[in-house]
Structure formats: C-alpha cells, structure tokens
Amino acid sequence: MEQVSRAFRISAEKEVLALNDVTLNVKEGEVFGLLGPNGAGKTTLIKILATLLLPSKGKAFVAGYDVVKDSSKVRKVINLVSGGETPGYGSITTRENLWFFSQLYGLPKEEATKRMVKLSEELALEEYLNTRSHKLSTGYRQRLNLARGLINDPKVLFLDEPTLGLDVITAKRMRQIIRNRVKNNSGNSILITTHYMIEADQICDRIAIIDRGKIIALGTPAELKKMVSKQTIVSIEMQPIDDMSFVSSVAGVSGYSQADELSTGSIKIKVILDHEAVLQNVIQAVSSRGGKIFGIAKAEPTLEDVYIALVGKGFEQFT
Amino acid sequence: MSSLHDLEVNLRAAIARARVRIKGTIHDPAWMIAEMIIPMFSIGGFILLYKALGAPASYSGYVIVGGAMIAFWTNMLWGMAAQFYWEKEVGNLEIYFVAPISRMAILLGMALGSIITMLLRVFGIIFFGILLFNVSLNIADPMAVTIIFSLTLASLYSLGMVFSSLYLLWGREAWKLNELMVEPTYFLSGFFFQIRGNAAVPLALQVASSIIPMTFGLDGLRKVLVLGQSTQFVLLEISVLVVFSVILFVAARYVLRYMENLGKKEGRLTLRWQ
Numbered sequence: 001m002e003q004v005s006r007a008f009r010i011s012a013e014k015e016v017l018a019l020n021d022v023t024l025n026v027k028e029g030e031v032f033g034l035l036g037p038n039g040a041g042k043t044t045l046i047k048i049l050a051t052l053l054l055p056s057k058g059k060a061f062v063a064g065y066d067v068v069k070d071s072s073k074v075r076k077v078i079n080l081v082s083g084g085e086t087p088g089y090g091s092i093t094t095r096e097n098l099w100f101f102s103q104l105y106g107l108p109k110e111e112a113t114k115r116m117v118k119l120s121e122e123l124a125l126e127e128y129l130n131t132r133s134h135k136l137s138t139g140y141r142q143r144l145n146l147a148r149g150l151i152n153d154p155k156v157l158f159l160d161e162p163t164l165g166l167d168v169i170t171a172k173r174m175r176q177i178i179r180n181r182v183k184n185n186s187g188n189s190i191l192i193t194t195h196y197m198i199e200a201d202q203i204c205d206r207i208a209i210i211d212r213g214k215i216i217a218l219g220t221p222a223e224l225k226k227m228v229s230k231q232t233i234v235s236i237e238m239q240p241i242d243d244m245s246f247v248s249s250v251a252g253v254s255g256y257s258q259a260d261e262l263s264t265g266s267i268k269i270k271v272i273l274d275h276e277a278v279l280q281n282v283i284q285a286v287s288s289r290g291g292k293i294f295g296i297a298k299a300e301p302t303l304e305d306v307y308i309a310l311v312g313k314g315f316e317q318f319t
Numbered sequence: 320m321s322s323l324h325d326l327e328v329n330l331r332a333a334i335a336r337a338r339v340r341i342k343g344t345i346h347d348p349a350w351m352i353a354e355m356i357i358p359m360f361s362i363g364g365f366i367l368l369y370k371a372l373g374a375p376a377s378y379s380g381y382v383i384v385g386g387a388m389i390a391f392w393t394n395m396l397w398g399m400a401a402q403f404y405w406e407k408e409v410g411n412l413e414i415y416f417v418a419p420i421s422r423m424a425i426l427l428g429m430a431l432g433s434i435i436t437m438l439l440r441v442f443g444i445i446f447f448g449i450l451l452f453n454v455s456l457n458i459a460d461p462m463a464v465t466i467i468f469s470l471t472l473a474s475l476y477s478l479g480m481v482f483s484s485l486y487l488l489w490g491r492e493a494w495k496l497n498e499l500m501v502e503p504t505y506f507l508s509g510f511f512f513q514i515r516g517n518a519a520v521p522l523a524l525q526v527a528s529s530i531i532p533m534t535f536g537l538d539g540l541r542k543v544l545v546l547g548q549s550t551q552f553v554l555l556e557i558s559v560l561v562v563f564s565v566i567l568f569v570a571a572r573y574v575l576r577y578m579e580n581l582g583k584k585e586g587r588l589t590l591r592w593q
Contacts, residue, residue, distance in 0.1 A: 087414050
C-alpha cells in the first residue's frame with residue numbers, strides 16, 4: 001500500500017478522512033495485524049485491499065495486482081471474513097452453504113468435497129453439517145464464516161475482527177486455526193484487524209497500530225513493547241472520580257486508560273509514567289481530588305500500553 | 320483457456336446460486352403451497368365476475384394465464400430486483416463481490432432458481448384453475464407456447480437485472496419503486512384482462528402498456544394458450560420480446576458495472592465502512 005487515503009462524505013459539508021496517507025507492506029507468509037479502536041480506519045483499509053472500496057488517493061497491490069486496475073485478478077487470490085456477520089443462507093444447511101461458497105470459486109466436485117471435509121474437521125463443524133444455518137449458535141456461524149473464507153485456499157486472507165462477539169473457547173480455537181494456517185503454509189498471508197490486544201499479541205508476526213486513519217507504529221509485538229520498556233507502567237485501583245482527565249496533565253504521564261471494576265464498584269487506571277518518581281505526583285493529584293486509592297501494582301508492558309503511550313488514552317475511551 | 324475457465328467458474332456460480340434458491344424452497348414447502356392457494360382468491364373473483372357478466376369463456380382463460388404470470392412479475396420485483404438489498408443487509412453481497420465471478424452470474428442463478436420454483440406455483444394455479452373453475456386451455460402449437468414463455472421470462476428477468484443494480488446503491492429508496500410498480504403494472508399489463516386491442520381501454524393506455532415486456536408476453540401467451548393460435552399469429556409479440564430481452568440484458572450489464580463502480584467510489588456497497 002502506497003500513500004493510500006480514503007475520504008467519506010457524510011453530509012454536504014462534512015467529509016471524514018478514514019485513511020490518511022497509509023503506506024505499509026505485508027510480507028508473504030506472515031500474519032499481519034492492524035490494531036486500533038473502532039473508527040480508526042481498519043475496515044476501510046481491508047475493504048480497499050479486498051476490492052470493495054476505491055481509494056481516494058494512492059495505490060494498493062495484493063499479490064502484485066493493482067486493486068483498482070486488476071480487481072478481477074485480485075479476487076482470484078483473496079478471501080474476506082468479517083466478524084459479527086453471518087453470511088450464507090439460513091434456510092439451507094451448513095453443508096449446502098459450504099458447497100455454495102466453494103462454487104463461487106469454481107471448485108470441481110472432488111476438490112470442493114475434500115476441502116469441505118477438511119475445514120469442517122478443523123473447525124469442529126462435522127456435527128452441524130446437516131443443520132440449517134439459522135439454527136447454528138453465533139460461535140458456529142462464525143466458524144462457518146471462517147470455513148467460507150478458507151474454502152478457496154486464498155493466498156491472501158483478510159480477517160476483519162474475526163472473533164468479534166465470540167465466546168473465549170471459540171475465539172481461542174479460531175486464533176489457533178489462523179496461526180496454524182500460516183505456519184503450515186508459508187506462502188499464504190493473513191491481514192487481520194482487531195481491537196483485542198491479546199489477540200494481536202498472540203497471533204501476529206507484525207502489527208501496525210492505526211489511529212484516526214494513520215499508522216502510528218509498526219513492528220513485531222516485541223519491538224512495539226520495547227517502545228515502552230523504558231517507561232514505568234502502573235495499575236491503580238481506586239474509588240471512581242467523575243472526570244479522570246487530570247491524570248494526563250500530570251507532568252511525566254504519557255497516557256492512561258481507565259476500566260470499571262464492576263464487581264467492586266471501583267475503577268482501575270493504567271498509567272504510563274516517564275519514570276517511577278512520577279507515581280508520587282499521580283498519587284498526590286488523585287488525593288487532592290478526594291480520590292481514595294485501594295491498591296497500586298507495577299505491570300509488564302503490553303500492546304495496550306504502547307497504544308496508550310502513543311495516543312495518550314486507551315481504546316475504551318473512544319466513543 | 321483463461322476465458323473458458325472464467326466461463327466455467329461463472330456457470331458453476333450461477334448453478335450454485337440457483338440451487339440455493341431451490342433448496343431453500345424445498346426446505347420450506349408450506350410457503351410454496353400458500354403461494355399456490357392465496358392467488359386463487361383474486362383469480363377466482365375475476366373468473367366468477369366474467370361468468371356472471373356472460374363474458375366469452377376465453378376471458379376465464381385470460382385470467383388464469385394472467386394470474387399465473389403475476390407470480391413471475393412479483394418474484395422478479397421482490398425475489399430478484401430487491402435481492403441485492405437483502406444480500407447487503409445480511410452480509411452476502413460482500414461474499415459475491417470479493418469472489419472472482421461476474422455479478423451477472425449471480426443474477427442469472429437467482430433468475431434460474433426463481434423460474435424453477437415459480438414454475439411449480441404456475442402449474443399449481445393452472446391446475447386449480449381448471450379443477451375449480453372449469454377453465455379450458457387450448458394449446459395448438461406447443462412450440463409457440465415454449466418460445467413466447469421463454470422470451471417473456473428472458474425479458475422479465477433482464478428487467479429484474481436492471482432493477483437489481485439500482486438496489487445496489489438505493490436500498491430502501493428502490494423499495495418504494497418496487498411498491499410503485501406492483502399495482503400499476505397489474506393494471507397496465509392487463510394481468511386480468513386484455514389491454515392491447517381492447518376497445519374499452521383508451522389508446523393512450525394501450526401505448527403506455529407497450530413499454531412493459533409483460534404486456535406482450537401476456538398477449539402472446541393468451542393467443543397460444545387460450546385461443547389456440549400458432550407461431551405465425553404471435554410474430555409481433557416474439558419480435559418485441561426478443562428486442563426487449565437483448566436491450567435489457569445489455570443494459571443490465573452496463574448499469575450493473577456503473578453502479579458497482581459508483582458504490583465502490585462512494586463506499587455504499589457494504590454496510591460497515593470503517
């Protein structure tokens with residue numbers, strides 16, 4: 001992708017720049033992650049590469065083909081799976097749906113059958129092959145969706161939030177399958193968008209962090225975490241205060257994220273400090289606003305901390 | 320070699336799409352039975368009215384033919400033209416548009432599947448019409464019936480392909496267009512009475528009805544199915560339907576491509592945009 005931008009007109013006067021001059025290169029045989037909050041531009045980027053959207057500016061190539069000029073060649077080597085959607089037809093069975101998907105890629109009968117058997121084994125769908133799709137649970141529908149994405153053995157697979165809304169076990173299984181696919185077949189690449197930090201950390205070889213349409217960091221998970229290795233990360237559990245934005249104005253604080261602890265009624269803030277001594281200033285700032293601190297713990301750097309350090313706030317603070 | 324392979328892929332996709340529609344219908348036979356029985360109420364109403372007025376027996380035959388063909392018209396509007404709207408809503412449009420197939424192949428598959436499932440309904444209507452209202456059909460030239468029927472469907476579903484491209488972008492707005500086209504077309508195409516050559520229908524209306532392929536299809540079918548006429552008496556209908564089919568099919572190809580590009584430009588092909 002070379003300097004790709006994409007704008008959307010949302011009213012007569014207003015235009016939103018969903019992608020802003022993005023340049024990136026996904027290597028053959030890698031799982032590449034795009035990490036960012038909702039509205040960061042991840043889906044726009046994937047849709048451009050999957051030939052569903054035209055870029056407003058710049059050029060994009062998939063497997064060497066221009067996504068605008070050679071879109072029909074691109075479609076022969078790709079597939080796209082969007083999480084939270086359940087494509088296919090509810091009135092027909094899982095087997096019939098899989099057969100239908102295979103025919104959109106012109107697979108001969110033997111090949112289609114072989115792949116259907118293999119995929120239904122890998123995704124534990126065998127038991128539900130004769131079940132009508134509308135009777136499948138969300139998790140099994142998403143398995144069917146992933147099977148659809150793999151049915152043509154794509155050279156480049158785009159996964160847009162593939163584990164969105166899934167239970168822990170199904171999400172874990174899907175991550176394993178995604179990881180194994182690249183491990184077993186080094187020629188194939190996967191571009192995955194997610195806003196789950198753990199998911200990105202577990203399965204991606206490299207990750208680009210995207211924020212408001214711009215790539216703000218790119219590297220392996222280890223390289224990204226190294227970006228905050230010189231900083232101190234602390235987790236503070238405290239009594240809720242209406243407006244926590246004062247934390248970011250404390251000198252030496254790179255950023256913070258906030259999460260509610262529903263079981264205790266408290267909140268947990270994760271603060272990225274330039275050095276350990278800044279913690280004292282944070283404690284003072286909280287105390288001066290009447291905040292009661294229940295506990296403080298030092299934390300190991302995660303991808304979330306990288307994001308907080310770069311943007312100044314966590315994903316959950318985006319609305 | 321490559322274009323032959325592409326043709327094979329597209330044919331497979333079209334057959335698979337047709338199969339989905341047929342399988343879906345088979346899995347839900349109650350719907351099919353209802354589709355056969357419910358239209359009999361309006362068909363029966365018109366037949367009884369004509370009988371009460373002492374109209375010629377052929378009028379009852381006209382109603383049966385019109386009532387049977389309504390199935391294809393409504394199916395074209397709601398089951399084909401509107402289909403891309405539904406496909407977009409459930410996320411299937413994305414599947415089609417990232418697959419290496421022509422959009423026409425998908426539409427062709429929808430049309431084939433619809434025609435096969437609708438044929439059952441049509442046979443049901445004719446069967447019940449004959450059984451319940453003692454309507455007689457007079458087929459002297461089966462070849463003429465086949466030609467007119469095939470051309471009517473070809474022009475009708477080509478029109479459906481044009482409409483479906485509008486649904487790609489317009490969504491709910493195009494929905495209203497469909498609603499607008501139901502009742503006026505019932506009237507203008509003469510589903511329950513003959514329009515062209517009918518002295519009771521003003522000339523302006525007869526001319527207006529000529530822009531709808533169904534009008535010529537119904538006229539032709541009534542001649543060969545009810546009046547027992549042969550091919551030589553329906554040459555005008557055949558010629559007009561051929562012209563309609565070719566123009567609409569070619570138009571559908573271009574309109575579809577144009578709308579798809581516009582959709583990609585404006586980001587309206589899929590629901591999620593960021």
